Amino acid sequence: MKQEVLRNNLKQIRTRLGMNQQDLANLAGVTRQTISGVESGQYAPSTTISLRLAKALGYQVEDLFWLEEDLPEIEAVPAQNLPVGQDLRVILARVGGQWVAHPLIGKDAFRTEMIPADGAANHLSLMDTVLVKLLDDPKKLYNTVVLAGCSPALSLWARAAERWHPELRVHFTFANSMIALERLYRGEIHIAGMHLYCPQTGEHNTPFVHRVLKDKAAVLINLGVWEEGLLVQQGNPKQLKTIADLAQPGVTIVNREQGSGSRELLDRKLKEQKISFTAVQGFDQIVSNHQDVALAVATGKADAGVSSASIATAFGLEFIPLHQSRYDLVILKQYLEEAPVQQLLGTLGHRQVISQLQALGGYDTNLTGEVVATVEAVSNGKHN
Template identity: 40%
Template sequence: MDKPVSYTIEEVSALLKVSKLTIYDLIKKGKITAFRVGRQMRIDHEDLVAYKAGSRTVKSYSEKAVPALNSHQTVISGQDIVLDLLSKHLEPKLRTPPLRLYMGSLNSLMSMYHGECNLVSVHLYDGETGQYNVPYVKRMLVSQPFALINLVCRNAGIYVRKGNPLQIKTWRDLAKPVVTIVNREKGSGARVLLDEQLRLHQISHENLKGYETEVTNHLSVASAVASGQADAGIGIENVAKMAEVDFIPMIQEQYDLVILKTNENNNLLHHVMNTLSSSDFKSQLSQLKGYDLHLTGQIIYET
């Protein structure tokens, strides 16, 4: 029987980076649906996803709803919770609150290329060089000066059910006939990582059962594994505990920020660098599981 995924109030407050009182207030106002088990309140994964989707200020690029930038607006694109934390730190320093756009790495870069984002996050693995991000950003923004700055390094790998009953330990194990995976959408960093590893190991995606099944974030991948809809999926470490799945680390990836070096972005670049070097910001990051700060704030590449 499939196991439904739900979260405690503490887990939801940690995920959304707000206080438990805020979560209780959202429940009281009917903005998040919750249910009670004994003395404990819980929130279903589907209801949390529905709340986040309904609260987004900007829709995804694929929905063609991204507004054109004006000189005072900052649009930040990416999905990791550390980007939400960065946005909150930048908010008091900017003329208007930043808008958050929740898109995968390649779509974020495309949106920046079209002038629809100021700051995007990327984690794109290049199997030819073994590098993260630089080869992709150089090709995409070939005619525009930019800076690539590390936000965090984080563990990426494979989500499996508790106890790892199918003994999935390598990329090749995903092609076992008994294994069903759930995939990320095209353009996401996790999808690029999987496709590059399949290419390097000479595994056809046609040998992966469930390869065509796509979801749009790490939590949905982990939740599908936890509920028994899939045996494995690709994602990042910090989500595994929330979804109650085991995590097989496969690679440490660079989660970097890209910002165009324009006159309009001078102040934004200054505020980003100051925030990344601040002890307060790093202290908050250090409390999150699965992140490494040894490169945080370093310029990885610039033109």
């Protein structure tokens, strides 16, 4: 049986009314020590004293006192990016039959507002699990889908889905394509968003899924086909036209980290033109998301950077197209029967989602919601 604790807001109300403890004690006909004991929770007042305090303050008894259940604790597996030895706010999700704790830190702590936490945790060194002190109703946790990727369209889709399914929670955590795929393999998330191209096979995403997921079966569902290319300032002051122009004197770029689709595209295009990475000024100037690329170009810190047409539109920048990239959602087959995942994926067929993606600019939605590939688990070194 859960233990109930008597809580009160006597001090907050008293101070708002400009009273000290002795003032309230005089009005209620009790001692100051009684007021102090009640406010600190060390003393549970009788019905008579509770009524006197309520009358003295002009409130109902239930406005001053309430019973609160001690919230339970849940043992969870820490996501790999959960720091060790810090008290942190976390988001909890049921992934593959186990609880996973994701830290609410850095960019992952915000949408446009700070995200309420499910609990508080301290990941102790050398421990395989973390004990999470819950801060909210545990029933809500079962309706959580965790989504990792780098496209702003993912958060747009997540928020739209939550409008249609008020009980659904989608936690969008930022990650480039390879990191998202690795998180999916480790069982930390339900869905990985990715846009990587393999020049050897001429395929998008599937070869990388085969390599990373290994013994796990998955499906790839398309979110959209987007245009990737160079972002440049309005008016294109450096008159950039091709990838080769990045090696011109006086041109500085901003780059993305290894594992991102944008970095893969830039590396590939430079190699095709036989341009050394060291010949491009700013090649080692790294930022970690599409918005930061656009911000660097918009503020003049860089002349160009690789991102998408939709990002160029959002920041009022000009765009030089380089590649049509398929952005896919990778989901392990074992998660497809889970109700929250089904609810989220079901919204891809909504006209409202298609319209939102089209409004971003640079998105072809002809394949949105379609299964574009399946990947079977590896058995004895061969695909089944």
